[in-house]
Amino acid sequence: MKKVTLVLGMIAMTISSFAQTKINTLVDEMTDEVSYRVDKRLVISNPAQTKGFAIEPYIKEKNGKIYAEMMLVSLVGLGNCNEKNKIIILFDDGSKFTSLSWNSFNCTGDAYFTFTKDEIKQLSTKTLSKIRVQNGETFESLTADVEAKNYFIEFYKLLN
Numbered sequence: 720m721k722k723v724t725l726v727l728g729m730i731a732m733t734i735s736s737f738a739q740t741k742i743n744t745l746v747d748e749m750t751d752e753v754s755y756r757v758d759k760r761l762v763i764s765n766p767a768q769t770k771g772f773a774i775e776p777y778i779k780e781k782n783g784k785i786y787a788e789m790m791l792v793s794l795v796g797l798g799n800c801n802e803k804n805k806i807i808i809l810f811d812d813g814s815k816f817t818s819l820s821w822n823s824f825n826c827t828g829d830a831y832f833t834f835t836k837d838e839i840k841q842l843s844t845k846t847l848s849k850i851r852v853q854n855g856e857t858f859e860s861l862t863a864d865v866e867a868k869n870y871f872i873e874f875y876k877l878l879n
Contacts, residue, residue, distance in 0.1 A: 742778065742785070742877050753780065761870045763850055763863045770796035770861050772852045776874055785878055788839060792820070792852060794828045803855030804830040810845040811868065820855070843875035
């Protein structure tokens, strides 16, 4: 049953990752706190859709301007618990960068990555080729081609 749920969930996430991305503004009616959320995550999975990960930009506001220098990566089927995860992003031009997650050990499948200004510049201007995510606890990894090659370019255009 878990595998069926996993497969259906990955299919749903994959389908949603190919539509045009939008940034939604959310207002907490109790506190009036404003937050921002991208409505489409970048989803990567193996061909059998038994392992994968979803990347969601984490959007913040400062001085009236929204920005994103951090990403949440949710792992599925790459180990139960994780810490010190690694992401390697390869671009179509052959350049790449590697980043390590900074959050503590957890069994939720979530890893947080903060990118430098240079890495953000690459994400916002270069088309994606492949992404690899490695669980730092189990060392399980997934490397896959990216079909939504302009995902980050389109996302960062929305921020500007």
